[in-house]
Amino acid sequence: MIKHDVGEKFPGMRDHILGEESNMFTNTAGESVEVTIQSTPEETKLLLTKVLDENQEAAALLAEALHATPDTVLDSRLQDLNFDLDMDSIGIWIDPIDSTSEYIKGIEDEEPKSGVYWHGLQCAVILIGAFHRETGSPVLGVVNQPFSKQDPESKSWTGHSFWGVSHGDFHCNSLLSSQGSSTTPISRNGLAFTMSASEEAHTKDAFSSLGRVHFASGAGYKILCVIEGHVDAYILTKGSTFKWDTCGPQAILKSLGGGIVDYQKWKSSSTDAENGNFLASAGLKYDKPDSEEPVSEGQKWSNSGGIIAYIDAEVLKKIHGASQD
Structure with missing residues (x-):
């Protein structure tokens, strides 16, 4: 999520965002899936269902959270x-x-x-x-x-x-x-x-x-x-x-x-x-x-x-x- 948002705002940094976790997952069927945020919640949900072994409810909740706009208060400083x-x-x-x-x-x-x-x-x-x-x-x-x-x-x-x-x-x-x-x-x-x-x-x-x-x-x-x-x-x-x-x-x-x-x-x-x-x-x-x-x-x-x-x-x-x- 952080990599996606920063990459959207600063495209020149997209290939230089590094970290501990990988966005590659393997489901119980042995299928490897690269999880990225899609254009719409429905598209993201469809991708997540592959990782979550077709658990539609969990995929929908995660997709909704990923596409939500957080209510943040910026430090005035x-x-x-x-x-x-x-x-x-x-x-x-x-x-x-x-x-x-x-x-x-x-x-x-x-x-x-x-x-x-x-x-x-x-x-x-x-x-x-x-x-x-x-x-x-x-x-x-x-x-x-x-x-x-x-x-x-x-x-x-x-x-x-x-x-x-x-x-x-x-x-x-x-x-x-x-x-x-x-x-x-x-x-x-x-x-x-x-x-x-x-x-x-x-x-x-x-x-x-x-x-x-x-x-x-x-x-x-x-x-x-x-x-x-x-x-x-x-x-x-x-x-x-x-x-x-x-x-x-x-x-x-x-x-x-x-x-x-x-x-x-x-x-x-x-x-x-x-x-x-x-x-x-x-x-x-x-x-x-x-x-x-x-x-x-x-x-x-x-x-x-x-x-x-x-x-x-x-x-x-x-x-x-x-x-x-």
């Missing part, structure tokens, strides 16, 4: 943005649902710890990021959290979208007031991090000695916790995230003065001076794979050196020693 950006030089990475397992489980009653949900629907997010195809640098990012808050009486959910722009000297985002300060500063004692529960024990111990560690679900959500200020950094030592996970969030972090860098490269910068020089020019790139060496298709677009997401570079200096353990 977006209307005031004024900067030059050649849309024909832009590529897009999309993850239509990050933390799929949490979405499938549908856990609604998880309680946060210091603002961080370790599991639950709150961890399921939609990630969209735009990058310069020549430089690979992220410039625009959106993180949509459709299950942000639940009404205790009606049980209905309210979503929350975060966006950021970082293009040259221009920086703007949904988390800053007109005075340029955070609208909801978070007060807490000591450092805090998000990490994956699958990290090695010695890595967990090293960073736990420096502050509180939250083992939350979903890469996108863990970075969102950095964006919102619930934690100081998201640390991942393994290459288990992908370009579609980090492009959008990195653009938002850049607009806040932070970023996302390759963990292994950051770890190898052994002194504060080297670390500072590294951060001044570093950042994940999105125009090509990390390695020119042949890798499996599934790992082609991975952030192979791991990642560390942050807002304040001073925090990285404080924790750099722990990465050497």
Whole structure:
């Protein structure tokens, strides 16, 4: 849906919209079907029935949703943005649902710890990021959290979208007031991090000695916790995230003065001076794979050196020693 709508508005970008999911499906009869939005709901319904084993009702409901015009309210700050950006030089990475397992489980009653949900629907997010195809640098990012808050009486959910722009000297985002300060500063004692529960024990111990560690679900959500200020950094030592996970969030972090860098490269910068020089020019790139060496298709677009997401570079200096353990 996102690829279709963006491609319609910006035809020059249509072949440069990339992501985790494929629109090729195989039904129970073994027939492969490429799903694309057709000119009319009826045509889209006919295509979807092939995928859904002739389930007319489900196909009709999906087609109706795909062709509906969403009722959206544009952030007023977006209307005031004024900067030059050649849309024909832009590529897009999309993850239509990050933390799929949490979405499938549908856990609604998880309680946060210091603002961080370790599991639950709150961890399921939609990630969209735009990058310069020549430089690979992220410039625009959106993180949509459709299950942000639940009404205790009606049980209905309210979503929350975060966006950021970082293009040259221009920086703007949904988390800053007109005075340029955070609208909801978070007060807490000591450092805090998000990490994956699958990290090695010695890595967990090293960073736990420096502050509180939250083992939350979903890469996108863990970075969102950095964006919102619930934690100081998201640390991942393994290459288990992908370009579609980090492009959008990195653009938002850049607009806040932070970023996302390759963990292994950051770890190898052994002194504060080297670390500072590294951060001044570093950042994940999105125009090509990390390695020119042949890798499996599934790992082609991975952030192979791991990642560390942050807002304040001073925090990285404080924790750099722990990465050497």
